Amino acid sequence: MIRFNHVFKRYEGGYDALKNISFELNRGEMAFLTGHSGAGKSTLLRLIALIERPSRGEAVVNGQDLTKLPRRRLPHFRRDLGVVFQDYKLLYDRTVFDNVALPLAVTGTDPVEIGKRVRAALDKVGLLSKERVYPITLSGGEQQRVGIARAVVSKPSLLLADEPTGNLDAELSDEIMDLFLDFHHHGVTVLIATHDQRQIARLNKRVLKLAHGELEHDSHADTPRSTLL
Amino acid sequence: MKGWLKRHREALGEALARARRAPLATLLTAAVIGITLALPGGLFLGVDNVQRLAQGLETGGQVSLFLKQDVSDAEAGKLAEKIRRVGGVKNVSVITRAQALAEFKKHSGFGEALNLLDRNPLPAVLVVEPARLDPEALGRLSTELGRDPRVEIASLDLDWVRRLHAILEFARRAVAILAGLLGAAVLIIVGNTVRLAVLSRREEIEVTKLVGGTDAFIRRPFLYSGLLAGLFGGAAAFLFVGIALALLSGPAQELAALYGTRFQISGLAGLVFGLPLAGAALGWLGSRLAVGRHLRLIEPK
Numbered sequence: 001m002i003r004f005n006h007v008f009k010r011y012e013g014g015y016d017a018l019k020n021i022s023f024e025l026n027r028g029e030m031a032f033l034t035g036h037s038g039a040g041k042s043t044l045l046r047l048i049a050l051i052e053r054p055s056r057g058e059a060v061v062n063g064q065d066l067t068k069l070p071r072r073r074l075p076h077f078r079r080d081l082g083v084v085f086q087d088y089k090l091l092y093d094r095t096v097f098d099n100v101a102l103p104l105a106v107t108g109t110d111p112v113e114i115g116k117r118v119r120a121a122l123d124k125v126g127l128l129s130k131e132r133v134y135p136i137t138l139s140g141g142e143q144q145r146v147g148i149a150r151a152v153v154s155k156p157s158l159l160l161a162d163e164p165t166g167n168l169d170a171e172l173s174d175e176i177m178d179l180f181l182d183f184h185h186h187g188v189t190v191l192i193a194t195h196d197q198r199q200i201a202r203l204n205k206r207v208l209k210l211a212h213g214e215l216e217h218d219s220h221a222d223t224p225r226s227t228l229l
Numbered sequence: 230m231k232g233w234l235k236r237h238r239e240a241l242g243e244a245l246a247r248a249r250r251a252p253l254a255t256l257l258t259a260a261v262i263g264i265t266l267a268l269p270g271g272l273f274l275g276v277d278n279v280q281r282l283a284q285g286l287e288t289g290g291q292v293s294l295f296l297k298q299d300v301s302d303a304e305a306g307k308l309a310e311k312i313r314r315v316g317g318v319k320n321v322s323v324i325t326r327a328q329a330l331a332e333f334k335k336h337s338g339f340g341e342a343l344n345l346l347d348r349n350p351l352p353a354v355l356v357v358e359p360a361r362l363d364p365e366a367l368g369r370l371s372t373e374l375g376r377d378p379r380v381e382i383a384s385l386d387l388d389w390v391r392r393l394h395a396i397l398e399f400a401r402r403a404v405a406i407l408a409g410l411l412g413a414a415v416l417i418i419v420g421n422t423v424r425l426a427v428l429s430r431r432e433e434i435e436v437t438k439l440v441g442g443t444d445a446f447i448r449r450p451f452l453y454s455g456l457l458a459g460l461f462g463g464a465a466a467f468l469f470v471g472i473a474l475a476l477l478s479g480p481a482q483e484l485a486a487l488y489g490t491r492f493q494i495s496g497l498a499g500l501v502f503g504l505p506l507a508g509a510a511l512g513w514l515g516s517r518l519a520v521g522r523h524l525r526l527i528e529p530k
Contacts, residue, residue, distance in 0.1 A: 049529075075444075079441035089439070102437065108236055154440075
């Protein structure tokens with residue numbers, strides 16, 4: 001699903017955000033991306049979502065070579081990708097329903113189908129009763145669940161999350177992480193950037209640890225699995 | 230095709246909803262575009278009508294043949310008969326020396342002075358009406374008729390018609406230049422309005438791009454907003470022209486009455502469609518020019 005081979009990301013001014021990153025995430029796998037702030041977690045996620053391009057190296061996501069994908073193909077690439085943000089990135093002048101419906105609206109999905117799938121997604125995150133309200137009236141945990149519903153409503157094969165529990169207390173964090181785990185059990189590839197060690201320990205999944213822009217540790221490499229993924 | 234129609238209907242709906250959410254801004258933009266378009270629209274109508282009026286005057290184009298003093302009335306009649314058979318001549322009327330004198334006495338106010346003269350100083354005149362009102366053909370006819378030895382002077386007073394034509398051509402071109410400039414102003418007005426709208430929706434555009442919205446999808450409501458602004462502006466321009474005409478119609482009638490004619494403005498029907506159509510086209514183009522560039526600059530962070 002994701003294959004990085006000696007990937008570098010250098011910003012203007014010579015700052016190296018990512019240095020020589022190589023890893024592979026198989027289809028259906030779930031992994032945590034961890035490390036101190038400034039270690040390059042967000043940069044790595046931004047490269048995968050093609051918000052930024054790698055400076056050097058080979059990066060393939062969902063069969064698409066990120067260094068070569070033309071700009072006009074970008075929207076289609078992102079449609080098979082769900083992204084969850086720490087600050088939710090909801091649109092506050094639209095109802096919860098319209099927020100979640102956005103990924104389907106941009107593809108010109110039939111309104112009846114949109115209704116069904118938005119309600120299914122909201123049901124999944126436990127917010128079906130809130131479809132008519134505006135996000136500003138919701139709590140942080142609820143807003144993040146709206147963000148997750150929006151990320152999964154188009155049934156993407158890859159789900160990315162950048163500090164999804166960063167603004168939430170422990171109990172809400174558990175709920176959110178359990179949602180990701182559930183999507184993973186349904187076959188979705190999940191990559192979550194977090195520095196929440198409690199969640200990492202609780203869920204016991206593969207961990208990619210970044211330090212100073214380098215991949216310091218990959219738990220998957222220590223414990224090779226017998227199953228072919 | 231069905232999908233295409235649906236996408237555009239949704240974009241139009243979104244643009245209308247945005248206009249409804251900011252009624253004052255929508256109204257002000259329409260008013261500014263309206264004033265900008267009303268000026269060339271009204272001037273165009275004015276030039277068009279003066280031209281129509283001039284065409285009516287042109288039917289008076291005629292050749293006056295002033296005969297020599299020694300040509301008798303009978304001779305004049307014979308000459309008139311001869312000219313009637315010339316190609317391109319519709320009618321010839323004879324004003325005898327006596328008639329000319331009577332008319333002159335009546336209209337000039339020099340009647341008493343003329344009585345002092347011992348003989349009639351006025352020549353007989355043949356008024357030749359041409360079949361067609363082509364200035365060039367008229368000129369040729371005039372020269373040809375002037376060659377007759379009995380004719381003293383052949384007068385063709387077309388100069389003022391030519392001058393009027395020149396003035397109208399000048400006015401038409403001036404209006405066209407003005408229309409071009411003000412059309413550009415509409416492009417800038419709409420472009421700037423749409424630019425601000427794009428910037429105020431930066432977040433929405435970012436998120437839409439993140440979930441896979443194409444540039445075309447994001448652009449469409451902005452294009453319809455521009456088109457609607459132009460359309461409303463064009464309608465406002467028509468309203469302004471209509472009000473101006475209503476205010477001017479009284480004095481215009483009075484002026485026409487002083488010249489002994491009646492004057493009815495025409496061509497307003499063309500502006501009903503022309504102004505909103507021109508506005509819509511300019512609005513669409515203005516937003517197309519503005520939105521493409523700014524959309525490219527807004528990318529998710």
